[in-house]
Amino acid sequence: MEEKLKRVRMTPAARRVLDAAERLFYTHGIHAVGVDLIAAEAGVTxxxxxxxxxxxxxxxxxxxxxxxxxxxxxxxAHLARAEPGAGVLAVFDASREWAGEYGAKGCAMVNAHAEISDPGHPxxxxxxxxKAWMLELFTRLAGAEGAGRALMLLHEGALVAHGMGVFPDPFGVAREQARELLGAGVRRS
Structure with missing residues (x-):
């Protein structure tokens, strides 16, 4: 069972702080960015x-x-527009689009985990x-736990390969591998 996450009410100043922090954390890393820089970028004390x-x-x-x-x-939104039976592929399409727009440095969660491996950190x-949500999503869409895990591994590999620039279009490659997996008889939705 998920513990209730403590969240902050967003005032205009808090929103500016968060916008600045998001740009800085994603670009430079969480540990590399201090509160002085975040405050200065946000125009707050x-x-x-x-x-x-x-x-x-x-x-x-x-x-x-x-x-x-x-x-x-x-x-x-991508799943809502997907053809029946194409949900898994829609996730890979969404990832490709998201990465092109918001993810030049790879997955923010993977990057954060590289810096925050202490389970006690909030x-x-x-x-x-x-990541648990992603596994549940792939498992539900594929209709089988083993297939969900395989799809998750394809997806996570594409995220890392994209962030590192290992080869062109890792999401397209992973999508085709997912299509082959699904074509091998794995139930999908």
């Missing part, structure tokens, strides 16, 4: 940042939780919950 968020950890939670919420809505739960 450090006191305002701490008054709104309480800690840098909470800024990280809001950054990751907000990105996760946008990602889930993005995927849901943002750790956000990262793990997002």
């Amino acid at each position: 450090k006191k305002t940042l701490y008054d709104r968020f309480g800690s840098k950890e909470q800024v990280v939670v809001e950054y990751l939780a907000g990105r996760d919420e946008r990602w889930r809505a993005f995927v849901a 943002a750790y739960a956000v990262v793990v919950a997002q």
Whole structure:
């Protein structure tokens, strides 16, 4: 059962802090960015940042939780437009589009996990919950736990390959591998 995540009410100043933090964390990494830089980029004082968020950890939670919420809505929109039986492929299409628009450096959750591996950190739960959601989504769409895991591995590999620029169009390659997996008789929705 998921623990209730503590969230911050977004005032205009909090929104500016979060927007600045998101740009900075994704571009430079969470540990490389301090509250002084976030406050300066947001045009607020450090006191305002701490008054709104309480800690840098909470800024990280809001950054990751907000990105996760946008990602889930993005995927849901792609699934709503997908042809019957093409849900899995729609997820790969959504990932390709998202990565082109918002993910030049790969998956924000994978990147965050590289920096936050302590289960006691409040943002750790956000990262793990997002990946658990993806596994549940693939399992539901494929109709089988083993297929869901295989699809998740294809997807995560594409995310990492994209972020590292290993080869062109990793989402297209993963999508074709998913199509082959599904064509091998795996139930899909």
